[in-house]
Amino acid sequence: MLNRNTSEPSAGTPLIVAENIEVLYGTRKRQRILDQVSFHVQQGEKFAIIGPSGCGKTTLLKAMAGFLPISAGKLQIANRAVTAPSPNRMVVFQDFEQLLPWKTVIENVVYAIQVTRPVARPVAVQQALDYLNLVNVVDASEKYPHQLSGGMKQRVAIARALAVQPQLLLLDEPFAALDALTRTQLQHEVNAIWRNTGVTIVLVTHSIQEAVYLGHRILVMNAKPGTVKAVVDTSQANDIDSDEFTTIAAHLRDLLVPSQFDAALQSQPYESNLQNIRS
């Protein structure tokens, strides 16, 4: 039922094709939020976007979700230009209040299922329970959102997004407001979800550790305007205790902190992992 696909990222047509995206924002004085942003994301990949605050990473995610129109460039997902939000690209927000407070946990998920595909209610309920089980909140299915902790709310939000069976899961700093322990737990679960469903994940985060742990590749962004600084391959650094993980994390830190950037370039041991799309 949960569409299982544990295969490695395929090398076929990319699921997401972004070429020279530009986003202008503001009504009077139009500000350039994103400039010349290009990247590809393969089907089944976990792709992290990281950058300083104000670099437009959330804007980029909202553009992929279809909430914000791009002003120039090309943004295609599953071979189609993104023009509006779609249940094929489900977003999990940072905001804990993203569940419908007047519906119980299970009804939140059932609603999402029933408005996106024609299934009978008993089937929808069973499927909702399966997805709640996947994120370990099935015990809370009869509760109302306000009775849940922040971590539980985010789990339900993930279950609701997955229940729609999207091709792409867009995570907008979903764990940023959680305590460290819950955050770590949920990071493990995202990896487990990915192994179970094979869904393509794009994750926006400001945590280097989270990006390295969850992402196969990391898009590092510059701020004002948001541009691509580098795309770093981290697929080899899965074990949080490995030397590789520590080195890549340190390297990313150097990329993100400008003063140390030059020094890092001179002695960079991981040049092979670094593909500068645009310098």
Place this chain on the structure above:
Amino acid sequence: MQLFNHNLMSLTSKTSVLDGLQRAIAPLLANSTYRRFSIFIGLILLWQVYVIVSGVPALLVPSPLQVLQVLFQDLANQKLIEGTLTTLTALLGGMAIGMILGTALAALSITSRWGQDLLSVLTAAFMPLPSIAILPLVMIWFGLTRLSIVLVIAHAATWLIALNIDTGLRTVNPTVLMVGRNLGRSGINLIREIMLPAALPYILTGVRTAWAFGWRTAIAAELVFGVAGSEGGLGWYINNSRYFLQTSSVFAGLVVIAVLGLAVDVLFRLIERRTVEKWGMKQQ
């Protein structure tokens, strides 16, 4: 400790009857409803004692018992029931108009900038006007009919309901709206399934406040109107009783108004408890 317990035991055995009574009442007094009820009963008793002791004429201050007697008598001979039904009918009519107009104005307001400006101009102009102040004008236009009363009540309700629904729809959490759009909902579906439930706390507050204002306006309008009108409601009943110096009946009318106001308040609180409170959406 043991000694203390022993002393206590012997003490209670002596005054076991009083103690038993106290023990029976204590949990009741811990409950705020019972406490309030006993205060209420106490005040009524005070009133009865005052009337007996002071010997004030019943023409000025009737005793609670006399009021109760008239209350039952006028309930039995339909006078009070007819009056109440007349008032409630006007109130429901006015509220219905207020809700339709208010919802329409709020809908205009959130869909267009002109609509938003229309609502703010209308509320700025009409909100400060006590509804009873427009009764003379309405009477010139529509005569001494029940319609005039209904329209005055509608005036009291419309702006409050429009403003509250407008605020409610405007303050829906943008994230929740994005979730709805992400699920492919738009237009009327988005409004029905996401925006209206999310705005429910404001909608309930609007209807509740409008009802309270409408209720006051209805009685006030009937008091003014009843002097001339024939088929008056509760307000007319009170005014008419005053005319014939039936002070007990005046009191009985006031009691009915208070009890109905309380009942509606309880009804709204019940609705809130079953919806917005249960969902953790209640505004502070």
